[in-house]
Amino acid sequence: MHCHINPKRVLGSIDPKIYGHFLEHFHRQVYGGVFDPSSRFADEDGFRSDVMEALRSIRVPILRWPGGCFVSAYHWKKAVGPKRTPVYDKAWRVEDPNTFGTDEYILLCRKLGCEPYICTNAGTGSPEEMSDWVEYCNLEHEGEFARWRIENGHPEPYRVKYWSIGNENYGFWEIGAKQTGEWSRFVTESAKMMHHVTPDLQLSAASLDDPDWNLKLLQHAGDHLSWLSIHQYWDALNDVYNPSSYEGAMGMTALLDEKIQKIRGTLLMLGLHDRIKIAFDEWNLRSWHHPNSLRDLDKALVREDYLPARNNNDRNATYTTADSVFAACFLNTCIRNCDLVRMANFAPAVNTTGVLFTHADGIVKRSTYYVFLLLANRMGEQAVDLWTEDAPVETIGGTQIPLLDLTAAIRTRDGALTISAANKHDCQPQELVLHPGCHEGTRAVLHCITGDSKDAYNDIGREQVSIHTQNLSMEGGILRVTLPPHSANLIEILCD
Ligand code: AHR
Numbered sequence: 001m002h003c004h005i006n007p008k009r010v011l012g013s014i015d016p017k018i019y020g021h022f023l024e025h026f027h028r029q030v031y032g033g034v035f036d037p038s039s040r041f042a043d044e045d046g047f048r049s050d051v052m053e054a055l056r057s058i059r060v061p062i063l064r065w066p067g068g069c070f071v072s073a074y075h076w077k078k079a080v081g082p083k084r085t086p087v088y089d090k091a092w093r094v095e096d097p098n099t100f101g102t103d104e105y106i107l108l109c110r111k112l113g114c115e116p117y118i119c120t121n122a123g124t125g126s127p128e129e130m131s132d133w134v135e136y137c138n139l140e141h142e143g144e145f146a147r148w149r150i151e152n153g154h155p156e157p158y159r160v161k162y163w164s165i166g167n168e169n170y171g172f173w174e175i176g177a178k179q180t181g182e183w184s185r186f187v188t189e190s191a192k193m194m195h196h197v198t199p200d201l202q203l204s205a206a207s208l209d210d211p212d213w214n215l216k217l218l219q220h221a222g223d224h225l226s227w228l229s230i231h232q233y234w235d236a237l238n239d240v241y242n243p244s245s246y247e248g249a250m251g252m253t254a255l256l257d258e259k260i261q262k263i264r265g266t267l268l269m270l271g272l273h274d275r276i277k278i279a280f281d282e283w284n285l286r287s288w289h290h291p292n293s294l295r296d297l298d299k300a301l302v303r304e305d306y307l308p309a310r311n312n313n314d315r316n317a318t319y320t321t322a323d324s325v326f327a328a329c330f331l332n333t334c335i336r337n338c339d340l341v342r343m344a345n346f347a348p349a350v351n352t353t354g355v356l357f358t359h360a361d362g363i364v365k366r367s368t369y370y371v372f373l374l375l376a377n378r379m380g381e382q383a384v385d386l387w388t389e390d391a392p393v394e395t396i397g398g399t400q401i402p403l404l405d406l407t408a409a410i411r412t413r414d415g416a417l418t419i420s421a422a423n424k425h426d427c428q429p430q431e432l433v434l435h436p437g438c439h440e441g442t443r444a445v446l447h448c449i450t451g452d453s454k455d456a457y458n459d460i461g462r463e464q465v466s467i468h469t470q471n472l473s474m475e476g477g478i479l480r481v482t483l484p485p486h487s488a489n490l491i492e493i494l495c496d
Pocket of ligand 1: 024067068069070167168231282287288289
């Protein structure tokens, strides 16, 4: 396949927030994930230093917390101060000790050097509880809740800029789910109170690619919103743990921008596309496994049945090159839509289906970790246009899909032309001929994420998927590169 790049035709700036992450109070993401005071890796604040180092290496730009469905019955006031009230988590039906609350979360963000992004309780919560939380985080010293923060030993405001009103409140499974009209009014009243505390907050609200839900939300609350929050998981493992095959996962790449384009249409119709952006703030190829804990409650399993089932998420063999190739294709989709998708949060960062898996003796960097390690560190920031000739297509997983998925961007720090290129084929390499246009690169480097087979994966004491780097030479101003099968690649064309 020939790929012609036009470095002069800039599609837009790529917001680094598309490489964001999410942590929920679910199973071992927080307790036993990032926060584990009993671990031999714990630092002075109880955070796992090995996890901190790995997350800093992928330059997490923004971290969404504390949920997810968990948040829709969460009351933040019980998790600040010297006396923490353990509560029964009605979403995931376990006790939460509340030893990890707002102060610990902000400290985590400071350790990672990332922006906090707090999702509020629009299920059983109220506009007042949300705005009280903004007071606690953002006011210098005015009022009861800023004083709480000061009394808790944090004199400086946290200056949390990004806040989400609710999580999937459209879904019957969500605690405190709401109807369309009810939702737009609730968001409006919540946003008003939150903005009365900190006028320049950037607010998102739970939204859908359903025009009826979004139209009412945008018509009534659009003036208060900077973001629409959308979520998607493609391989549905919620109730039955049967991870899709490599081929099935590749077939799902045909559906990557479906929601984005529907929301783009609604925003364009309302003339809001310049001001309101998409926060794709939960995404992953694979959804989390938690049978019946939220859905089909008439068939709800007893706790003893579904609590152990969560351990299925810890099967590292699930997360193969399908996950890394899919993640690269999703991030390429964000790059192609960089005018609109300005934030995305991998769900989640640690344990469950996350990029990292923790165990007593260390961590496992799953295949998706390396996609973030490459793109968050090496992909350029100015997306540029490209077009292809003879693009190979093939029917995989029952769907006809292009075998190669590419985006290109100029890296401002050194002028390099960077290309994110995924080869979805399960066993055949693909020949790529890059025509870099007027870019004056003289040499190139290929960083390739793959393993010996499509089902390669990483586990404790096993590293089958990692990054392999190879120097390439330009010939006559073009670059010929062979992309291995089931691989996610980052090509740098460098100027001397
Ligand atoms: O499976 C985890 C859940 O997926 C999150 O808590 C929720 O936001 C989404 O439905």
